[in-house]
Every structure is written in structure tokens, then in C-alpha cells.
Amino acid sequence: MIVEIDKESGFCFGVVNAIESAERELKENHSLFCLGDIVHNSLEVERLERMGLKTIDHVTLASLKDTKVLLRAHGEPPSTYELALKRNISIVDATCPVVLQLQRRIHKCYVATRSTGTQVVIYGKSGHAEVNGLVGQTEGSAIVVETVNDLQKIDFKKDICLFSQTTKSLDGFKLIVDKIQQEVDKTGVQFKYHDTICRQVANRLPNIKAFASGHDYIYFVAGRKSSNGKMLYEECKKANPNSIFISDADEIIAPLPVGVKSVGVCGATSTPKWLMEQVAEKVRRLNGDR
Numbered sequence: 001m002i003v004e005i006d007k008e009s010g011f012c013f014g015v016v017n018a019i020e021s022a023e024r025e026l027k028e029n030h031s032l033f034c035l036g037d038i039v040h041n042s043l044e045v046e047r048l049e050r051m052g053l054k055t056i057d058h059v060t061l062a063s064l065k066d067t068k069v070l071l072r073a074h075g076e077p078p079s080t081y082e083l084a085l086k087r088n089i090s091i092v093d094a095t096c097p098v099v100l101q102l103q104r105r106i107h108k109c110y111v112a113t114r115s116t117g118t119q120v121v122i123y124g125k126s127g128h129a130e131v132n133g134l135v136g137q138t139e140g141s142a143i144v145v146e147t148v149n150d151l152q153k154i155d156f157k158k159d160i161c162l163f164s165q166t167t168k169s170l171d172g173f174k175l176i177v178d179k180i181q182q183e184v185d186k187t188g189v190q191f192k193y194h195d196t197i198c199r200q201v202a203n204r205l206p207n208i209k210a211f212a213s214g215h216d217y218i219y220f221v222a223g224r225k226s227s228n229g230k231m232l233y234e235e236c237k238k239a240n241p242n243s244i245f246i247s248d249a250d251e252i253i254a255p256l257p258v259g260v261k262s263v264g265v266c267g268a269t270s271t272p273k274w275l276m277e278q279v280a281e282k283v284r285r286l287n288g289d290r
């Protein structure tokens with residue numbers, strides 16, 4: 001039996017950078033707060049917690065003082081930096097450079113157009129940490145849309161400037177652009193859109209489809225909280241119905257059905273390589289020399 005790990009799966013450079021920043025700090029100080037899960041993978045979080053990482057939320061952050069807090073790759077709104085300053089909290093800023101650049105673009109657009117009543121619209125998941133950080137660049141005024149139904153939040157009599165959360169799908173973005181265009185064609189207002197989807201994630205889609213269809217059976221490994229994991233797994237399942245979602249090698253308890261000759265192990269941008277290796281190892285152990 002062939003067991004192959006997808007070389008393209010696993011952490012994107014933004015997440016690698018955040019984890020390396022945490023590890024560097026932990027080696028020196030053995031203790032570090034992290035605002036939110038550093039990565040949407042509980043096993044990787046637990047590994048770092050054993051090294052001294054403590055995951056906190058915004059309520060806990062407000063109660064801290066004179067300490068150090070890591071900001072993960074998703075980024076944070078300006079209010080978090082202001083709070084840290086007030087409470088003498090030093091920030092280890094692991095915001096992904098791609099997210100940071102997007103935050104700056106949105107802020108620039110907001111400042112340049114607010115006097116004209118232009119609406120900054122963000123295609124993304126409402127409440128998602130990255131989106132909160134983006135909305136914060138507009139003093140909370142940006143309109144977040146995730147589905148076509150959400151477009152009713154937009155006033156089509158005012159100019160529109162659209163951006164995307166970095167991890168959304170290109171197809172979804174195109175659909176939103178087309179629908180807004182149809183509406184603004186009726187009213188004649190200005191509509192500018194910026195494709196700000198990170199290719200680290202977007203390129204995973206065609207890759208995962210090709211990888212999944214090239215094997216008899218697929219183990220897709222990701223944390224249950226990962227939205228990128230859910231999206232990639234859906235594509236995986238479409239390309240190969242014999243695709244199973246797991247979060248841990250322990251979830252594999254039985255050998256594969258007779259006839260399965262090749263198994264692919266792949267995952268999300270938040271899936272650690274070591275975890276995919278554990279899964280591949282378990283598959284080999286359970287299925288012997290088939």
C-alpha cells in the first residue's frame with residue numbers, strides 16, 4: 001500500500017512565523033500569553049502549552065498588566081494595541097505580513113474616502129479574528145458580508161470599496177463582486193474591489209482536488225475549529241468521496257477496506273506536519289504489508 005503525505009498541506013508561512021515567535025519567547029522565558037488560539041489545531045496548541053504558552057481571550061487581556069502577550073497571525077484591531085499600551089503589556093506581534101498589509105490598505109482607503117460616505121465592505125466571516133482586525137481599521141464602520149443575502153446591508157446609492165478576508169474562496173469573492181456590480185450598474189455609484197485573498201490558501205484548493213483524486217482513500221487532518229479545514233475538506237470530499245475528516249491519529253481504529261491500494265494524507269493550513277506523519281504512520285501500522 002502506498003501512503004503519501006501531501007507536500008502542499010500544512011502551515012502557511014504566517015502560522016509558521018507565529019509559532020516560531022512563540023517558541024523563541026518560550027525558550028527564553030518559559031511563559032507567554034497568546035491572545036486567542038495561535039493556530040486552529042488543538043494538538044499544536046497543547047504542544048506549545050506544555051512549553052509554557054497560555055491562551056487568553058480579550059476579557060483576560062484587559063485584566064493583565066506588566067506582562068508580554070503574543071498576537072497571532074490573524075492580527076488585531078487598533079483597540080488591542082491601545083489597551084496593551086495602557087496596561088504596560090509588551091506585544092510580541094506575530095501578525096502575518098500579508099494581513100498587516102491588508103489592514104494598512106483598508107485603513108488608507110477608509111481615511112481617504114470617509115468624507116465622501118464611501119462604504120468599506122469586507123467579504124469575510126463576521127466575528128472572525130482577522131475580520132475583527134480589519135473592521136478595526138475603519139473605526140468599526142466596515143460592512144462585513146459573507147453571503148449574497150448579506151448584501152442587503154449595503155446602501156447601493158453610496159460608493160463602495162470591497163476587500164476580502166485573506167482566507168476566503170476566490171469563487172465566493174467573484175460571486176459577491178458580480179452581485180454588487182449588478183446593483184451598482186442600476187444606480188451608477190462608484191464600485192472598486194480589491195482581491196486580497198492570500199494565495200497560500202487559494203492555491204491549496206486546486207492542489208487538494210488533484211491530490212485527493214489521485215488516491216483511493218484520503219485522511220484529511222485538521223482541527224474541528226478550522227474554517228480553512230472545513231472548506232478544504234469539502235473540496236477533498238467532492239474530488240474523492242472516500243475522504244475522512246480526522247483531527248488525530250487516534251481516531252483511526254480499523255484497517256482500511258479491502259482493495260484500497262493508495263492512501264493520501266493531507267490537511268489544512270493549520271495542520272502540523274508532525275500530525276500528518278503520525279497519521280501516515282498509523283495507517284501503515286494498521287494495514288501491514290498490503
Ligand code: SF4
Nearest residue numbers: 012014096098166198
Ligand atoms: S493564510 Fe496567508 S494571510 Fe493568512 S496567515 Fe497564512 S500566509 Fe498569512
